[in-house]
Amino acid sequence: MRTRGLLLLTALLAVVAIAVRANSLQTFHLWYNHLMRHLTRETLPLPYPAPPHAEKWRAMNPAGRLENVRSRLLPGLPDELSARRLKLGLPAFIRIFKETRELELWLKGDDGRWKVFRDYPIATFSGTLGPKTREGDMQAPEGFYSVTPKQLNPASSYHLSFNVGYPNEYDLAHQRTGNLIMVHGDTASVGCFAMTDPLIEEIYLVVEAALNNHAVVPVHIFPFRMTEARMQNAHDSPHLDFWQKLRPAFDCIETGRRVPHVIVENGSYRIH
Numbered sequence: 502m503r504t505r506g507l508l509l510l511t512a513l514l515a516v517v518a519i520a521v522r523a524n525s526l527q528t529f530h531l532w533y534n535h536l537m538r539h540l541t542r543e544t545l546p547l548p549y550p551a552p553p554h555a556e557k558w559r560a561m562n563p564a565g566r567l568e569n570v571r572s573r574l575l576p577g578l579p580d581e582l583s584a585r586r587l588k589l590g591l592p593a594f595i596r597i598f599k600e601t602r603e604l605e606l607w608l609k610g611d612d613g614r615w616k617v618f619r620d621y622p623i624a625t626f627s628g629t630l631g632p633k634t635r636e637g638d639m640q641a642p643e644g645f646y647s648v649t650p651k652q653l654n655p656a657s658s659y660h661l662s663f664n665v666g667y668p669n670e671y672d673l674a675h676q677r678t679g680n681l682i683m684v685h686g687d688t689a690s691v692g693c694f695a696m697t698d699p700l701i702e703e704i705y706l707v708v709e710a711a712l713n714n715h716a717v718v719p720v721h722i723f724p725f726r727m728t729e730a731r732m733q734n735a736h737d738s739p740h741l742d743f744w745q746k747l748r749p750a751f752d753c754i755e756t757g758r759r760v761p762h763v764i765v766e767n768g769s770y771r772i773h
Contacts (some may be wrong), residue, residue: 512607522707538551544697548581549574562656563755570661570702578706586610587618592717593711594760595625595648595696599630599641600725604684604694604739606704607760608711615758621704624688625695632741633667633692636679641692642667643724643743643748645763645770647717649732660686660698661705665720674768685719717761726753756772 542648548572554556561569582588589631593610607615628640652664662685666676674751686701696704708718724740725731727748735741749772753761762773 503594506706542622545619545700547636547699547703548577549703550697552702556720557672558721560658565698566655566661570706574706576703578703581703582618583705585616585618587616589710590714591711592715593708595708595718595720596754597720597722597725598726599626599643602626604696604704605681606707608707609760615754615760618707619694619703622702623694624697624700625690626693627691627765630738632677632743633672633679633682634675634677638679639724640689641694642672642682643722644669644671644747646720646722648708648712648720649717650712653705653712658685659683659689659693659701661701662693663705663708665694670765671768671770674765719763721747721750721754722749723751 502603518635541600541723545551552573553561553569554560558566558569579589587608591611592606594609594615596605596607598605604617604621604623606683608618608620627639628638631640632644644667646666646669648663648665652666654662654664658697662683665682665684667682669680679692682705684701685693685695685697686698688697689695711718727744730745732741732748735744746769750761750763751771753759753772764771764773
């Protein structure tokens with residue numbers, strides 16, 4: 502308890518320092534909320550054997566890691582999917598909400614309808630609401646990205662990971678810098694989305710299976726659920742214009758259960 506108290510005090514002082522440097526009460530509130538959620542974090546229990554101890558895991562080569570994960574999860578994962586009338590290998594889509602620390606994993610069923618397979622709590626991401634704009638800004642990105650097979654990384658230092666594809670064409674058109682933004686295991690993150698080791702294993706296998714049959718897995722990263730009321734609350738944000746550009750994609754999924762096609766033309770998102 503004493504160690505936890507010292508950790509909390511140290512972290513709170515760091516939060517205050519960040520807020521003072523940014524001269525922003527809103528920044529303080531956002532970082533404070535991130536801190537408290539991290540310290541009081543509850544993970545999502547999954548019905549699989551636990552991952553090996555970290556030292557044993559690090560000693561495995563990438564092929565051995567995947568063999569280990571499949572041996573523990575594949576006996577039960579098909580049943581988890583079947584309970585939702587889904588199966589491995591269907592098209593997949595990931596939607597992330599930073600404010601509520603959620604990662605939704607969607608699959609497109611044989612009936613052509615997109616369904617949420619699971620809504621995972623994000624253990625940690627760094628920064629506040631708003632897009633990533635430069636290397637070293639400690640921000641997690643916002644916008645429309647995609648995962649291809651070459652972006653899967655079973656050799657990750659964070660258990661397993663995949664690269665979301667930042668910077669995309671929009672980011673490059675706006676001179677945004679940085680790279681290697683991942684969804685990964687563990688509970689620590691600088692610009693990435695840390696999911697814990699047990700959760701990344703299930704996410705990874707579903708994404709990998711989707712990529713075996715389809716070229717990409719889209720990843721949409723939003724600051725928050727872009728309802729009318731929440732957008733009104735953000736009316737004085739310096740990011741409002743950018744967020745308005747993201748909202749049509751959110752509406753497509755919410756109202757039509759359709760994952761839109763997103764392209765970049767002349768430095769702007771075009772959502773179809």
